[in-house]
Amino acid sequence: MASEVTKITSGSLIAAEKVEGTDVYNPQGDKLGSVDDIMIDKVSGKAIYAIMSFGGFLGIGEKYHPLPWSTLKYDESKGGYIVNLDKKMLENAPTYDINEEFMWTPDYGRRVDKYYNAPSYW
Template identity: 35%
Template sequence: MKPRTLSATSLTGTKVQNLQGENIGDIQDLMIDLETGQVLYVVLSFGGFMGMGDDYFAIPLEALVFSEKEEELVKIDIDKEALKNAPGFDKDNWPLTDEYVHSVYDYYGYERKTLSSRV
């Protein structure tokens, strides 16, 4: 049975592989919409060496495949070349616009689920 809930800290640092078994990177963080409580995207670090020179990429949570058997591993259906062309950002300049979030969902072929705002 797949996990239904995970803490943000349990995801941070988790290794990510593509379906071919290649290491893609590590989960660095989760971006959360404070109005709705929705996870907007997962921040993946890719490239570099020992945290230096890493590129950061936003990935919709829906694009990740979680396994009950391999808790320390998350998979995604993307090859390294496609990831290099994905919407990315500098770790010192995180994008905060709605347009960026929509571009992430468009790139991976997901429709962003919108929840009504809490009042």
């Protein structure tokens, strides 16, 4: 029953499972990657980061890029998110490898926020 409810979207609400796989574009319309996951604050329930997969071919060389949620704007006409950055900026951004054992820390979060000049969650 609950899975049926999350298939319905209304207004500005969307189920997390529908956000996963959504494409991310820059303002010029170039596809940068897609949302692989969402990091949500346990207390407030607000989305804090979108984890975008970028690069690689068939999963080889693919990296995960945490993007502060505040940097994403939904574009209904594209059916995806727009983020004001280019591929060059992504190449130098904080990332972690798809096969890496990764531990999220407040220091890492602050580094991500600073890189994108976003208000820090931490």
